[in-house]
Amino acid sequence: MEPIPLLHVADVHLGGSQWAFGDQVAGHQQRIEAAFARCIDAAIARRVQAVLIAGDLFVVPQPSERAVQVALRQLRRLTTARPSIPCFILPANHDCLGPGCVYHRPEMGMEGVHIWRGPDSTTFHIAGGAVALHGRPQLCDRTPHYALDGLQPDPAARFNVAVAHAAVRPTREATDACITTPEQIAGSGMDYIAFGHWHNPSDQSRGKVVAAFSGSPEILAVDQRERGQAIVVTLSDRGVELEHFIVGQLLCATVELDAESYPDEAAVAAEIASRAAPDLLLDVVISGLMPEGGEIDTLRLQDELESGFFRLRVRDESVPATDRLQAEDAAGRLIAARATALLAERMSRCEQSGDQQGLRRARQALRLLLALLHGKEVLQ
Numbered sequence: 546m547e548p549i550p551l552l553h554v555a556d557v558h559l560g561g562s563q564w565a566f567g568d569q570v571a572g573h574q575q576r577i578e579a580a581f582a583r584c585i586d587a588a589i590a591r592r593v594q595a596v597l598i599a600g601d602l603f604v605v606p607q608p609s610e611r612a613v614q615v616a617l618r619q620l621r622r623l624t625t626a627r628p629s630i631p632c633f634i635l636p637a638n639h640d641c642l643g644p645g646c647v648y649h650r651p652e653m654g655m656e657g658v659h660i661w662r663g664p665d666s667t668t669f670h671i672a673g674g675a676v677a678l679h680g681r682p683q684l685c686d687r688t689p690h691y692a693l694d695g696l697q698p699d700p701a702a703r704f705n706v707a708v709a710h711a712a713v714r715p716t717r718e719a720t721d722a723c724i725t726t727p728e729q730i731a732g733s734g735m736d737y738i739a740f741g742h743w744h745n746p747s748d749q750s751r752g753k754v755v756a757a758f759s760g761s762p763e764i765l766a767v768d769q770r771e772r773g774q775a776i777v778v779t780l781s782d783r784g785v786e787l788e789h790f791i792v793g794q795l796l797c798a799t800v801e802l803d804a805e806s807y808p809d810e811a812a813v814a815a816e817i818a819s820r821a822a823p824d825l826l827l828d829v830v831i832s833g834l835m836p837e838g839g840e841i842d843t844l845r846l847q848d849e850l851e852s853g854f855f856r857l858r859v860r861d862e863s864v865p866a867t868d869r870l871q872a873e874d875a876a877g878r879l880i881a882a883r884a885t886a887l888l889a890e891r892m893s894r895c896e897q898s899g900d901q902q903g904l905r906r907a908r909q910a911l912r913l914l915l916a917l918l919h920g921k922e923v924l925q
């Protein structure tokens with residue numbers, strides 16, 4: 546038989562962003578829209594036979610008018626393509642099915658767009674009946690949602706594909722809004738399960754069942770470490786083949802800078818500036834022991850350097866220099882005062898003997914002690 550390509554997309558989150566994106570919330574929403582458009586570009590260019598949206602096309606059940614119009618514009622591109630490409634949409638925990646939700650709008654019922662609207666599982670067929678698509682929408686008033694419950698393969702279909710939105714957990718007792726288990730995946734009887742809900746791509750295949758999270762088309766949270774993706778799923782006599790491809794432009798990264806490696810704030814600024822990129826969300830953590838007399842103004846660094854990044858955050862988690870710690874607080878505590886005095890005596894002996902390595906170690910020990918007394922978390 547001829548191969549049957551499908552496009553698997555999930556967690557688009559049109560209309561959404563997070564406070565963590567700060568002043569870039571509007572820009573982030575535009576990146577989300579652009580990534581979804583690139584998914585549609587890929588569907589048309591690769592001549593897939595269907596687009597599967599495995600939940601959370603929208604960030605809420607009643608999204609903004611802008612988000613709705615963005616979705617409709619892209620869906621019309623599928624329906625007017627030659628040949629037209631049907632799209633199948635699963636309501637999930639963010640855009641759940643309920644009174645007044647976006648999926649009841651007349652425009653969403655355009656020809657070629659199919660939505661799992663019933664309260665129970667429903668099966669659609671494509672490719673002349675060779676492929677059965679199974680799904681069960683999440684209702685707004687029903688949690689937790691067990692995404693694979695009630696989905697049964699069609700024995701008359703050459704391939705059975707489930708579209709599901711759920712976290713894969715060891716047991717059904719987890720507290721997620723939508724859940725499935727590895728045992729359910731293995732026992733589903735499906736050839737492929739197109740998962741949504743987790744925003745990073747991952748393989749969840751069990752037994753003979755191929756299953757995967759496509760991940761979100763664009764980064765949705767500042768802790769995501771992979772660019773936004775979608776999957777081309779090809780069904781053929783060879784079985785199920787997956788091709789992950791990049792559609793997002795943003796990238797998140799964290800870099801840790803050891804304060805002792807930089808003589809002053811200007812050197813730290815130069816290091817951060819050297820990593821500037823317009824699509825990068827960068828978290829910078831200043832760690833280690835701050836040099837004597839050293840100080841870093843993280844807010845000033847952010848203000849001066851953030852224009853070179855999509856988003857920049859700088860945090861100082863270093864142990865302050867001795868001259869910034871108030872040692873007198875320790876004097877009222879016998880053990881702390883004695884330890885401080887002993888370290889001071891050792892530093893004096895090292896200075897007299899010229900033991901620079903010993904002096905450095907004693908000074909570090911004193912700084913760590915004072916930092917601990919001031920409630921700083923110290924990891925060495």
